[in-house]
Amino acid sequence: xxxxxxxxxxxxxxxxxxxxxxxxxxxxxxxxxxxxxxxxxxxxxxxxxxxxxxxxxxxxxxxxxxxxxxxxxxxxxxxxxxxxxxxxxxxxxxxxxxxxxxxxxxxxx
Amino acid sequence: xxxxxxxxxxxxxxxxxxxxxxxxxxxxxxxxxxxxxxxxxxxxxxxxxxxxxxxxxxxxxxxxxxxxxxxxxxxxxxxxxxxxxxxxxxxxxxxxxxxxxxxxxxxxxxxxx
Numbered sequence: 183x184x185x186x187x188x189x190x191x192x193x194x195x196x197x198x199x200x201x202x203x204x205x206x207x208x209x210x211x212x213x214x215x216x217x218x219x220x221x222x223x224x225x226x227x228x229x230x231x232x233x234x235x236x237x238x239x240x241x242x243x244x245x246x247x248x249x250x251x252x253x254x255x256x257x258x259x260x261x262x263x264x265x266x267x268x269x270x271x272x273x274x275x276x277x278x279x280x281x282x283x284x285x286x287x288x289x290x291x
Numbered sequence: 292x293x294x295x296x297x298x299x300x301x302x303x304x305x306x307x308x309x310x311x312x313x314x315x316x317x318x319x320x321x322x323x324x325x326x327x328x329x330x331x332x333x334x335x336x337x338x339x340x341x342x343x344x345x346x347x348x349x350x351x352x353x354x355x356x357x358x359x360x361x362x363x364x365x366x367x368x369x370x371x372x373x374x375x376x377x378x379x380x381x382x383x384x385x386x387x388x389x390x391x392x393x394x395x396x397x398x399x400x401x402x403x404x
Contacts, residue, residue, distance in 0.1 A: 216392060225381055225395035226334070252381065269334065278347040279324065279393060282333040 184209040188270050188282035195260055195289050203255040203285045205270030215253050216279065218269040220254050226269055229255075261287045294318065295396035297382050303402045309370040312399045316363055316384030322346070323365040324383040324393055325357055334381070340365055341388050372403045 192251040195201055207215065214233050216227035224290045232241040232248040239246045243264065246254040255268055274280075294317035299330055316323050332396075336349035340359035351357075355391040359365040369376060379398045385391040 214392075220397075223379070223398075223400075225295075225383075225397045227293075228394060231392050236327055273332075278336050278339055278349055280336060281326075281335040 183273055184272065184280050186270060186272050186280050186287075187262035188268075188285050190285060192286045193288070195257075195287070197261055197291050198259045200256070200260070202257070203268055203270075203287070204247065205282055206251060207253070207254070207270075207272045208251075209272050209274040211274050212285040214273045215248055216251055216271040216273070217253070217255055218271065220267045220269055220284070222267075228252060229268075230235045235257075257287070260287075262289045262291050265289045293339060293394040295382055295384050295394055295399075297380075297396035297399050299399055300397065301400045301402075303404060304372060306372055306374060306403055308372050308403075309368065310355050310372065310401065312367040312369070312380050312382075312401070314365045314367070314382030314384075314396060316365070317394055320384035320394075321363065322385045322388055322393075323359055323363070324385075324390075325351075325365070325367050326381040326383065326395075327378050328381060328398075329375075329378040335403055337367070346388065369401070374403050378404045 187206045217229040220226045230246040269284045271281040296315040322341045327335045337351040339347040357367045381398045383395045385393040385395040
């Protein structure tokens with residue numbers, strides 16, 4: 183069965199303290215890996231799509247990378263406004279998109 | 292604004308009742324997804340439709356049903372509601388099937404009392 187595991191569950195950083203979030207996956211026939219940001223009570227906001235191992239995408243302070251078994255979301259010099267839950271999702275051959283439980287990031291000023 | 296519209300935004304209803312949640316996908320999107328998010332759980336995939344046809348089914352209860360209409364809007368029907376059905380229900384859409392990014396609406400908060 184397809185599985186998506188995110189770690190850590192929660193992460194507290196000081197402003198400017200860089201770190202990485204992990205997403206490990208087990209799927210048959212990966213078609214895409216997606217990263218979303220979700221603020222409390224809001225819908226997930228799309229960040230990145232990665233399709234093949236070795237691919238990298240960047241946006242402001244965020245950089246997503248993909249290997250054959252996991253993806254990392256690197257956050258460089260985070261700011262308090264980066265505080266949110268970051269969700270990873272995988273899409274396999276059966277079309278549905280499976281989400282991990284998320285990493286709740288708090289960035290303190 | 293993702294372009295996905297969900298109504299109502301908030302709904303409070305009693306146990307045993309039936310409610311309908313509505314979703315209008317982004318303009319041009321043919322595929323609609325429904326997800327449930329409870330306080331203590333992540334996003335749980337319920338069901339996906341593509342151009343009016345059911346394409347994938349997740350952990351959707353038999354008390355729940357959905358459909359996608361010819362104008363591509365979708366409805367999620369929840370019946371015989373229980374306290375545990377209280378959750379945020381999200382609709383998402385994508386242009387087609389396959390490895391396309393899906394875009395989420397702001398959700399419908401359902402509280403069952």
